[in-house]
Amino acid sequence: MAEIVSVLALAHAPGATGWLDRAPRHEQEALLAGYAAMGEKLRAARPDVIVGVANDHLLNFPLESIPDWCVGTAERWRGPAEWFRDWVNIPPYEVAGERELARHIVRESARRGFNLAFSDRLEFDDNWSVPLKFLTPDYGVPLVPIHMNCVVPPLPEPERCYAFGRTLAEVVRAWPARARVAVMGTGGLSHDPGGPKYFAVDEKFDRWFLELLASGDPQKVVREATIERMIAAGDGGTVELLAWIVALGAAGGGPAMADFYVPSVALRCGMGGVSWAP
């Protein structure tokens, strides 16, 4: 049976790779140190595969039919999508998928009340390109990408996201292969692409959210970290924290330790990451 050896969540904003040199020196250093520490922690857990959960950013999900979650079932992935290549400033890369685990997740989640879409053709933008660049720069760990709808209402409510995370962990552990699996949520923290706070960060909200995750009280998290509150902290971006709530569920609801937090106006995002004890 597979085991979950690491659960983490972290920001993926494109400025981290696209225009980091424009941030103040202390922000650059704190961000690079934070990502490096998370990468070390992840690699120390020796995962055979990463199951990722992140915003689709309206890149793959057609406007006509938007699922809550879509599991990437391909054997191999390529990124970044052409239109985002200059933006994220990351050269083309390939990373292996894990088709059997992906199919297992789709099949077994269906038995547990989650109707997941699936696809062999998902394009990647900053959602995976930025975290992978920092955490697994050799692209050596296979990825099962789960794209989710964080930005086109109606969104899956925090309670539903938490329940999906719980189910995801249960399903991963039921995979018959002997495999070490990491679960990684990406996105957030506060940012507002397309809104009036585009050039701002809501540090107060971010610190509140990080403390909430540290509480180890998942019921409090889903009760208080509402979609309305996320929207108030940055309309089109902060709601990506729903992917962190999936990770919280996969971790079993325990307290998350903040690995770093950098409120960066230069990167137009509250940058940070947390991990859960395995």
Place this chain on the structure above:
Amino acid sequence: MSILNTDKTLPANKLIFEVRRDVRLRERFSTDLEGLMSDYGLSEAEKDALRNADLERLGELGMHPYFLPQVTRLFRGAGYNHNESAAARLYAEKMLKGKP
């Protein structure tokens, strides 16, 4: 301006969605925006807002907020998109009336 006001059925949303996924459509965005907008069935209000990169109006019409900075990048370039970049300045000009 909010994701809550998005009109998923707005033709301009479909246009931006597809332009980002197809190099040929993106070339057409630069060389034949009027023809492209007509092919996608944009209303006169949508056409007027898009050709002028009027982000505020596009948002009012129901364009998804996530697409609005991408409109600035389609017009002004996507690379090195820092706060002083041409695309970010266009955003500030059109959405925030130049502030900050």
